[in-house]
Amino acid sequence: MAYLQQEPFAMRAYRMLSLSAAALAGALWLTACASHEPPGVVSSQTAVPDAPLSAAQRLQWLDRVTWGASDSADQRLQRLGLRRWLDEQLNPQQPTLPAEAQQRIAEMEISQRGMADIQRDVASQRLAIRNATDEGESTRLRQEVQRHLNQLAAQAQQRQVLRALYSPAQLQEQMTWFWMNHFNVSTRKGETRLWIGDYEEQAIRPNALGNFRTLLEASMRHPAMLLYLDNASNAKDHINENYARELLELHTMGVGSGYTQADVQAMAHVLTGVGFSTRDADAPPRLPPALRADYRRQGFFEFNPNRHDYAPQVFLGQPLRAKGLAAVDEALDRIVASPATAHFIARKLAVFFIGDNPPPALVQRTAAAFTSSHGDIAATLRSLLTAPQAQAQQGQRFKDPMHYVLGAVRLGYDERVASDVRPVIGWINRLGQPIYGHETPDGYPMSQSDWASSGQMAARFDVARQIAARSAVLFRTDPKAPLEQPPYPDLAQRATAQARMDQWSTATRAALAQARNVPDWNTYFLSAPEMMVR
Amino acid sequence: MQRRHFLSAAASLPLTFSLARARAAAPRSDTPRLLLVFLRGAYDSSNLLVPTHSDFYYAARPTIAIARPGEANGALPLDTRWGLHPAMEGSLLPLFQGRQACFVPFAGTHDLSRSHFETQDSIELGQPLDAHQSFRTGFMNRLAQLLQGRSGMAPMAFTAQLPLCMRGPARIANTALADVGKGGVDANRSRAIAAMYAGTPLAPAVNEGFAVRDAVLRGMQEEMDKAGRDAISAKGFSLVAQRMATLMRDQFDLGFVDVGGWDTHVNQGGASGNLANRLDDLGRGLAAFAQEMGPEPWRHTVVAVISEFGRTFRENGNKGTDHGHGTAYWLLGGSLSAQAGGHVVGEQMEVSEANLFQNRDYPVLNEYRSVLGGLFARMYGLTPAQVQQVFPQATVKDLRLV
Numbered sequence: 025m026a027y028l029q030q031e032p033f034a035m036r037a038y039r040m041l042s043l044s045a046a047a048l049a050g051a052l053w054l055t056a057c058a059s060h061e062p063p064g065v066v067s068s069q070t071a072v073p074d075a076p077l078s079a080a081q082r083l084q085w086l087d088r089v090t091w092g093a094s095d096s097a098d099q100r101l102q103r104l105g106l107r108r109w110l111d112e113q114l115n116p117q118q119p120t121l122p123a124e125a126q127q128r129i130a131e132m133e134i135s136q137r138g139m140a141d142i143q144r145d146v147a148s149q150r151l152a153i154r155n156a157t158d159e160g161e162s163t164r165l166r167q168e169v170q171r172h173l174n175q176l177a178a179q180a181q182q183r184q185v186l187r188a189l190y191s192p193a194q195l196q197e198q199m200t201w202f203w204m205n206h207f208n209v210s211t212r213k214g215e216t217r218l219w220i221g222d223y224e225e226q227a228i229r230p231n232a233l234g235n236f237r238t239l240l241e242a243s244m245r246h247p248a249m250l251l252y253l254d255n256a257s258n259a260k261d262h263i264n265e266n267y268a269r270e271l272l273e274l275h276t277m278g279v280g281s282g283y284t285q286a287d288v289q290a291m292a293h294v295l296t297g298v299g300f301s302t303r304d305a306d307a308p309p310r311l312p313p314a315l316r317a318d319y320r321r322q323g324f325f326e327f328n329p330n331r332h333d334y335a336p337q338v339f340l341g342q343p344l345r346a347k348g349l350a351a352v353d354e355a356l357d358r359i360v361a362s363p364a365t366a367h368f369i370a371r372k373l374a375v376f377f378i379g380d381n382p383p384p385a386l387v388q389r390t391a392a393a394f395t396s397s398h399g400d401i402a403a404t405l406r407s408l409l410t411a412p413q414a415q416a417q418q419g420q421r422f423k424d425p426m427h428y429v430l431g432a433v434r435l436g437y438d439e440r441v442a443s444d445v446r447p448v449i450g451w452i453n454r455l456g457q458p459i460y461g462h463e464t465p466d467g468y469p470m471s472q473s474d475w476a477s478s479g480q481m482a483a484r485f486d487v488a489r490q491i492a493a494r495s496a497v498l499f500r501t502d503p504k505a506p507l508e509q510p511p512y513p514d515l516a517q518r519a520t521a522q523a524r525m526d527q528w529s530t531a532t533r534a535a536l537a538q539a540r541n542v543p544d545w546n547t548y549f550l551s552a553p554e555m556m557v558r
Numbered sequence: 559m560q561r562r563h564f565l566s567a568a569a570s571l572p573l574t575f576s577l578a579r580a581r582a583a584a585p586r587s588d589t590p591r592l593l594l595v596f597l598r599g600a601y602d603s604s605n606l607l608v609p610t611h612s613d614f615y616y617a618a619r620p621t622i623a624i625a626r627p628g629e630a631n632g633a634l635p636l637d638t639r640w641g642l643h644p645a646m647e648g649s650l651l652p653l654f655q656g657r658q659a660c661f662v663p664f665a666g667t668h669d670l671s672r673s674h675f676e677t678q679d680s681i682e683l684g685q686p687l688d689a690h691q692s693f694r695t696g697f698m699n700r701l702a703q704l705l706q707g708r709s710g711m712a713p714m715a716f717t718a719q720l721p722l723c724m725r726g727p728a729r730i731a732n733t734a735l736a737d738v739g740k741g742g743v744d745a746n747r748s749r750a751i752a753a754m755y756a757g758t759p760l761a762p763a764v765n766e767g768f769a770v771r772d773a774v775l776r777g778m779q780e781e782m783d784k785a786g787r788d789a790i791s792a793k794g795f796s797l798v799a800q801r802m803a804t805l806m807r808d809q810f811d812l813g814f815v816d817v818g819g820w821d822t823h824v825n826q827g828g829a830s831g832n833l834a835n836r837l838d839d840l841g842r843g844l845a846a847f848a849q850e851m852g853p854e855p856w857r858h859t860v861v862a863v864i865s866e867f868g869r870t871f872r873e874n875g876n877k878g879t880d881h882g883h884g885t886a887y888w889l890l891g892g893s894l895s896a897q898a899g900g901h902v903v904g905e906q907m908e909v910s911e912a913n914l915f916q917n918r919d920y921p922v923l924n925e926y927r928s929v930l931g932g933l934f935a936r937m938y939g940l941t942p943a944q945v946q947q948v949f950p951q952a953t954v955k956d957l958r959l960v
Contacts, residue, residue, distance in 0.1 A: 254823045254876065262875020266823045269673070269881070279676045456718040456734070463818050464599070466675045469719075473694075476760060477720035479733035482743075482767030485751055489742035535754045544747065551751045553758050 072107045072410055079523040084418050086520075087558035088377055088409065089113050090194035092431025093520045094438045097194070110409070114233060114402045116193035124441035125190040132179040134221040139324075143302055146172065146218055173217040178446075180221030181459045185445045188430050199232035199401070200224065201426060202376055204460075207243040207275060208467035209252035211460045216252055220460050223248035236369065236399035237360045240275060244356075245325040247300040253465060256299040258292060259331035268292035270465045272359065281364035283340060290337040294344065294351050297332030300324040318348040327352075360399055366391040372470075373408055379420035380471045386413040419557045422472035425455030427558060428484065432491045432550050433498070435521060436513035442498035451487045456480065476556075485551050492546030515546045528554050585712065585811040587854040590893075590937045593806060593813040594698060595844070596682075596721070597865035599820035600674060602833055602879050603886035604871060604920075607661050607902070608633040610641040612909035618872040622828045622879075631829035636661075640902050645834045649841030650888075653848065657899030658856075658892055660959070664906055664923035665887040666867055672881040674821070677866040682723035684927060686951040695726030697930075700948045702728040702812055705938060713812035714770075716802050721814055729762050731770040731810075735801040743768075777804045795843035803850030806859070820865065824876040844890060857892035860937060860960060862930065868920050884920030887929065889959055898959045904929065905955075927952035936960050 077085070082101055086093035089110070101109045121129070129135055133142070149169040156162035184204075188197045204224055211217045227246040231239035243249050244267075250256040253267035268291035273279045305321050315329035327349040337344050339355050340362070346354040359365055370390035374382035386408070393407035394400075408414060423431065429451045433442075442448070452459060456475075462468050496511035497503075515521045525533060532552045539545035549555065585591065608624045609615045610633050616623050624643055625632040633641025634651050640661070642651055653659040668687055669680045680687065684697030698721075702713040706728060715724050718734035743751065748768045755761040781804065795817060806813050819836055826833045844863075848856055868885035889898070897903070905923040907913050915921040927949040935945050937960055945954055 254878075257824055257876045259875065264823055264874055264876050264878070265880050266821075273673050273675075279671055279673050285670075285672065464674065464821070473725055474719055476763055477715075477732045478729075478763045478766035478770055479715075479718065479720075479731070480767075481760065481764050482733070482771045483718075485743045485748075485767075489747070493742065529754075529758075531756055532754045535750045538750060544750075547743070547747060548750060548754065551754065553755055553760060556760070 072110060074105050074107045076102070077106060080527060083520065083523060084415075085110075087431070088421075089198070090434075091188050091198060091427065092434040092558075094434040095519050096438050097434075098520050100192075110406075113193070113195035114406055116196050116233070119191045119193035119196070121187065121190050121192075122439055122441050125186045128441075129183050129186055132183060134176060134179045134183070134225075139219075139222045139226075142176065143218065143324075147302065173215075177211045177217040177220055177460065180224060181449050182445050183221065184224065184459060185430075185448050186441075188426075189434060189445070189448070190439065190441060195405070196229070196232050199405075200229045202373075203228050203232055203239060203243075205462070205467035206372065207239075207249065208462055208465050209248045209460070210463045212463050213252055216248055216460075219246070219248035219251065222246070231401075233402045233405070234400075236394070236401055237356065239401070240356060240360065243275070244271070244298070244352075245300075245322070247324050250298070250300050255295055258296050258298070260296050260333040263289075263292050263296070263333075265289065265292040268295055271295075274466055276359045276368065277362055277364040278368035281362075281368065286338075287340055290339045291355060293333045293335060293337055294339065294355050297328045297330070298349070298352060299326055299328060299331070301326040301328075320349050363391070363395070366394040370394055370404065370408070373404065374414075375470050377408060377421065378414055378417050380422075380473075382417070383413045386411050389413075419554075421558050422476055423556055423558055424468065424470065424475050425452050425457040425484075426459075428556070429455065429487065429491075431558070432488070432555075433495070435518060436491060436495060436515060436546075437498070438518075440499075443501045444498060444503075447490075447495070447497045451490060454487055455483055484556075485547075488550035489543075489547050492550055493543035510542070512543050512546060514542055515549050516542070521549060524554065528552065584808050587852075588858050589811050591806055591811045591813070591855065591859040592934075592937065593802065593815065593847070593859070593861045594723070595861060595863045596678075596723075596814070596816040597820050597840075597863065598674070598678060598816050598818045599865075600677075600867045600869055600881060600885070601820035601836075601865045602822055602826060602869045603663070603865070603884075604868065604879075605826070605828070605833060606643050606646075606837060607636075607663055607886040608641040608643065609639065609909040610635070611639040614911050615871075615909060618911075620873070621877050622826055622873050624829055636902060643834065643837050644829050645838040646841045649838075649845040653845065653890055654900055657896070658848070658894060659888060659890045660894055660898045660900065661886050661888050661902045662904040662924050662929060662957070663886040663902060664884045664920055665864075665904065665926060665929060666884045666920075666922040666924075667926055668922060669867075670883070672867065672883070674866055674881075679722055681864070681866055681926060682721060684723070684949050694722070696721070696723030697927075697948050698723040698812070698814060699726030699728050699730060701934060702730060704940070704944055704947055705812070708938075711812065712810045714805065714810040714814075716798065716805075716813060716815040721816060724814055729766060731766050733770055733774055735774075735798045735805075773809055774805065777801065777808060780804055795839050796846045799843035799847040800850050803847045807851050807855050822869070823874065823878040823880060826878045848890065848892075853892070860889060860891040860893065860933065862933070863888040863890070864926065871914055871919050882919030883915050884922045887924075887926070889933070891960070893960045895958050895960055898957065903957055903959070924955065924957075925952075928955040929957060932956040933959050 082098055083093050085106065086097055086101060090097055104112065146169060149165065149172065153162055153165045153169065156165055188201065191197050207228065209216050209220065209223065211220055223246050227242040231242055253270055254264045255267035258264040258267065265288055269288045272283050272288060272291060277283055301321065301324060308319055308321065309328060309330060311319055311329055318329040320327040329348060332348060334347060340358055344351045344354050367387065371382065371387045374387050374390055378386065389411055390404060390408045394404045397403035429448060433448055449459065457468055493512050494507070495513065496507040499508055532554060535548045536545060539548055604615065605622065605624055610626050624641065627633050627635040627641050631644055634644060634647055635641050636654060642654070650659060667677060667681055669677045671677060682696045683694070702711065705711045713724065713730045715721055715730060715732035716735050717732055720730060720732045724730045752765055752768065755764045781801065798815065802813060802815060817840060822833050825831065844861060847861065851859055864887050865885050867881065867883055869879035869882040871882065874880050907923065913921065931945045931949045931952045931954040934940055934948060935954060935956070942954065945952065
């Protein structure tokens with residue numbers, strides 16, 4: 025166990041540094057992380073070519089950085105040139121959604137009311153259930169609260185899909201999905217439905233291209249995570265190890281990276297008292313005078329010293345010096361600074377963007393960028409995406425259902441905003457990757473074998489057929505209304521669709537040539553082996 | 559005529575070995591059938607198979623213990639030492655009393671990570687723990703490879719994704735059964751799509767996907783006819799279990815399904831509550847499976863229920879249990895031997911504080927590879943060398959289960 029441990033003091037200085045590094049990253053382009061790379065790492069930061077890209081190169085960049093190439097996205101990439109376009113993706117300014125998409129999001133309850141407000145509402149609904157005197161009334165109220173919770177989760181799903189389809193900040197949206205999956209919580213557990221939208225909007229999306237340490241802490245402090253992995257009930261003399269274990273195993277260092285059962289237990293003790301509260305913020309719990317200064321409250325997050333175990337802990341081979349919530353900070357610093365975390369995150373990013381077996385040198389380079397930028401996600405991604413090895417590995421990433429379905433819809437309808445994205449969500453469900461629906465904290469797997477079994481291929485072709493022949497369901501507001509005619513897009517008219525076909529196999533083109541009508545042509549195009557990878 | 563029909567279908571849509579067999583010849587009623595049920599999330603075996611003889615059990619679980627037999631909501635007595643969770647009264651207990659169920663406590667793996675994902679993977683790979691796991695083939699896939707020369711060998715995962723234990727060189731079909739529906743891809747379009755994949759690495763999966771879909775829809779037809787008559791349709795795991803039974807009776811003889819939701823860190827409940835509801839659903843599903851298979855196929859069927867590990871023996875501060883080690887496996891089937899059916903079998907020890915492993919959980923005395931290896935050897939008449947192909951370097955323990 026060779027963890028390079030820093031003094032907690034230096035650690036905090038690192039974090040401050042990393043903030044400024046993040047701010048500089050956009051302006052300094054490639055130089056920031058290159059100059060920090062430790063000796064021994066081959067610093068092969070190629071400058072991003074600003075020469076015009078071929079159509080095939082553009083499609084590769086679009087399929088990697090966005091949720092799928094569309095004609096308008098391709099035009100923007102051509103107009104800006106790769107360097108400025110990538111800068112924009114890595115460092116997005118307030119992204120402007122098309123007005124219609126913005127409007128749909130603005131109409132949602134989760135947009136119009138604050139989380140505190142919604143939470144109070146649900147709490148009073150629950151109180152009414154408890155106070156109900158007759159059974160019929162209590163059943164009705166119970167159904168009402170369930171319906172409300174389902175609506176809140178459904179709105180969050182729809183908002184995610186609207187942004188993924190139409191936001192110009194495509195990399196931010198991909199990374200939002202990536203981190204939601206990395207810090208997975210499932211709406212199938214308890215009250216998570218109430219919190220899921222806020223979790224994505226407040227904890228994950230704003231940090232998706234920011235600093236990993238900040239992101240980790242934001243997920244730790246959110247009620248969704250605190251509930252899902254039970255740390256809200258982890259207290260002195262009532263230890264619950266669940267979150268502590270997954271924090272180390274799934275969120276940061278990775279299993280088998282050197283931490284022990286004793287480290288899990290120590291972390292669980294450190295995390296006692298880390299929870300949330302829905303009480304009014306100005307009504308803290310009664311605390312003995314000696315502990316009052318340790319109490320923290322920020323939004324719903326609460327650190328309650330009454331529940332905290334102050335016993336000294338040894339963690340990852342060294343004692344923790346700080347006390348209370350500061351000990352949590354110290355432990356998180358130590359975890360994030362460990363080489364295991366850099367490697368674990370780097371590899372996961374490389375698998376997500378490049379393929380099942382990313383070259384070790386690419387992972388090493390990405391991990392070095394993570395370390396030298398102190399967990400700056402944009403800088404880490406810049407290093408990964410611009411690496412020569414990444415350019416060489418084209419079309420090796422099998423699309424997971426999200427990429428497959430969103431890519432097809434973006435291709436088919438580009439910026440024409442869907443009136444109803446529930447069919448999109450249905451297609452993604454059908455392919456086995458429901459949004460917020462993975463029950464266990466490991467999130468959805470990413471390798472080809474996870475998504476390319478016989479049953480899944482058959483289901484994928486069914487979905488391809490739906491999009492090819494009946495995707496006008498996206499453009500009605502009433503599910504009973506007739507479909508517009510024709511009820512399908514004409515993919516052959518898309519420049520990005522045509523541009524792909526030059527590279528495709530004879531067999532695929534032969535099948536397309538046999539298509540007798542537009543829906544069949546669409547079906548074969550979306551079912552082509554070449555459309556399964558990005 | 560039949561042969562000709564089959565050949566022409568095979569020519570237009572190259573079928574893989576397993577499906578070709580499934581279509582050519584359904585398994586006979588006396589073909590051995592095996593269904594592996596994986597409870598993901600590490601179910602709390604101590605509240606399913608209750609050590610009713612242990613005072614320590616009652617001391618260690620002040621709020622979630624299942625009461626002794628005879629007390630209100632008490633365990634259902636199995637023998638003088640063990641009892642069954644009361645939620646299993648209508649499902650698992652009758653099977654046990656009919657000598658068609660047995661339990662193997664202190665079962666599991668020597669993997670000590672206590673990580674769900676790590677342990678599930680290592681069990682599904684079925685490799686020795688100290689060996690470098692260089693290739694990702696699961697033990698069910700290696701079993702399928704070994705058996706594919708035999709008549710009627712058709713493996714199937716009843717899951718949306720192919721589980722790790724079934725991945726590998728032998729092509730294995732999969733489909734989730736909870737939401738089977740007709741797709742819009744008809745026979746002509748299927749052929750056109752299959753042609754695009756000819757010669758690509760995905761071709762076998764694509765062809766098999768089309769063939770399995772047809773097979774499953776044929777099986778569903780029977781269910782729809784029945785539902786029309788009885789107007790009672792099963793839900794949840796019972797529905798999946800009934801569909802599995804139809805398919806395993808008529809088409810497939812090696813099956814896998816997983817059931818999640820067993821990770822009970824908080825408020826797991828006792829005789830009622832979260833865990834009880836899960837067990838009730840599972841038990842009713844498995845009883846429905848036995849029923850639907852019909853007497854003769856069931857006599858040649860074994861259902862093995864396993865989980866990645868057990869849970870802490872003591873309840874935690876939240877009336878739940880954390881990640882532990884040893885667990886209890888169950889085996890169901892009409893072919894269980896006289897010494898297994900209706901018994902609690904395998905190596906055992908006193909359930910006491912002194913015998914806890916790492917002062918935390920059950921020790922593993924019946925390692926999963928040795929138990930399942932012994933079962934496979936008996937079911938399929940495997941030689942020791944063949945068992946080693948499925949579970950390399952395993953020391954087989956023959957519990958004479960069938």
